[in-house]
Amino acid sequence: MQIILNKFGTTLISRQAGKEAYAAFTQNLKSLGGTEPVEVDFEGVVTFSPSWGDEFLGALADNYGERLTLVHVGSNPSVLLTIKILEETKKSKFRVLL
Amino acid sequence: MDNNAENRLIPIGEAAKMLGISIDTLRRWDKKGVFPAIKSPSGHRYYSRVKIELHSSELYTIAKNWMTAKNNKPPVPDFYCESQPRFQSRLMKMQTLLEQSETALPWFSLIILAIGEMGNNSFDHNIGNWPNIPGIFYAFDLKNGQVVLADRGRGVLTTLRNARPELASDVEALRVAFTEYISGRTPEKRGNGLKSVRAVVETAPISIVFRSGNALATLRHGEEMRIEKTEEDISGCLIELRYK
Numbered sequence: 001m002q003i004i005l006n007k008f009g010t011t012l013i014s015r016q017a018g019k020e021a022y023a024a025f026t027q028n029l030k031s032l033g034g035t036e037p038v039e040v041d042f043e044g045v046v047t048f049s050p051s052w053g054d055e056f057l058g059a060l061a062d063n064y065g066e067r068l069t070l071v072h073v074g075s076n077p078s079v080l081l082t083i084k085i086l087e088e089t090k091k092s093k094f095r096v097l098l
Numbered sequence: 099m100d101n102n103a104e105n106r107l108i109p110i111g112e113a114a115k116m117l118g119i120s121i122d123t124l125r126r127w128d129k130k131g132v133f134p135a136i137k138s139p140s141g142h143r144y145y146s147r148v149k150i151e152l153h154s155s156e157l158y159t160i161a162k163n164w165m166t167a168k169n170n171k172p173p174v175p176d177f178y179c180e181s182q183p184r185f186q187s188r189l190m191k192m193q194t195l196l197e198q199s200e201t202a203l204p205w206f207s208l209i210i211l212a213i214g215e216m217g218n219n220s221f222d223h224n225i226g227n228w229p230n231i232p233g234i235f236y237a238f239d240l241k242n243g244q245v246v247l248a249d250r251g252r253g254v255l256t257t258l259r260n261a262r263p264e265l266a267s268d269v270e271a272l273r274v275a276f277t278e279y280i281s282g283r284t285p286e287k288r289g290n291g292l293k294s295v296r297a298v299v300e301t302a303p304i305s306i307v308f309r310s311g312n313a314l315a316t317l318r319h320g321e322e323m324r325i326e327k328t329e330e331d332i333s334g335c336l337i338e339l340r341y342k
Contacts, residue, residue: 013214
């Protein structure tokens with residue numbers, strides 16, 4: 001399953017918005033196959049913050065850790081910094097494709 | 099009209115963008131004599147660049163005066179975000195202006211990240227508990243690379259005591275907030291707002307002065323963070339971010 005982040009907006013900042021985004025997407029995740037990979041696509045994201053990321057990516061990592069890959073991460077400084085911060089707080093690395 | 103570089107007159111639309119307020123507000127301030135414009139023979143309003151710079155350098159003072167006022171009046175509407183959606187909307191406006199600027203900084207998203215984390219912290223940590231005025235003061239001056247945020251909330255110490263009852267001072271509270279991943283919203287386990295802001299300053303040429311209670315934290319790119327006790331004690335948080 002591919003999750004296109006820019007469908008949630010291009011400025012992904014508040015904890016509350018991240019929580020709501022994950023809750024809204026839960027329905028889609030129900031159709032996920034048992035071993036199906038989960039790809040989170042960062043194409044087009046302008047600002048990505050640790051609070052939003054914690055609520056959305058953190059929840060995905062908790063539930064689908066081994067199957068999760070971040071794609072089109074690119075060179076956006078807020079995306080790169082947020083991924084680094086989330087890895088520090090989770091004490092584990094994401095699988096990342098630039 | 100004198101149009102040399104130093105005394106160049108700026109049209110009202112550009113002046114409004116520089117100050118981060120609406121054209122209508124500038125018109126209103128002109129009519130009331132609060133911030134008078136220079137009128138062209140055809141009636142268009144212009145502003146002196148020097149005066150705009152002087153005015154914008156006062157943003158911090160305006161915020162501080164609002165925080166320390168005895169009355170319970172909100173800030174002027176253009177600087178007031180009474181709710182998180184309003185803050186989000188104004189933050190996105192600033193992001194667009196930074197993105198479209200002729201001298202767009204490649205790391206502008208880090209400025210938005212830091213402002214977003216600090217502004218949303220104010221809302222998240224005071225929801226349902228605002229001592230008097232709900233919401234935050236948020237003003238920016240793109241010309242001078244200055245952003246000011248303020249709230250009349252409970253302050254960092256009171257908030258963090260939810261998770262760390264042993265915290266004894268504002269200085270200690272700021273140190274914990276900027277150095278540890280901790281949530282003031284226990285039993286919620288996650289929390290990284292101010293530590294993320296410190297990571298932003300370590301990554302990009304941004305400086306931040308953050309005051310809460312009688313503590314003042316100074317974060318400058320390439321320097322050690324400093325936290326000190328101040329004479330003055332303020333309720334809530336008062337923040338200035340500079341990126342130029």
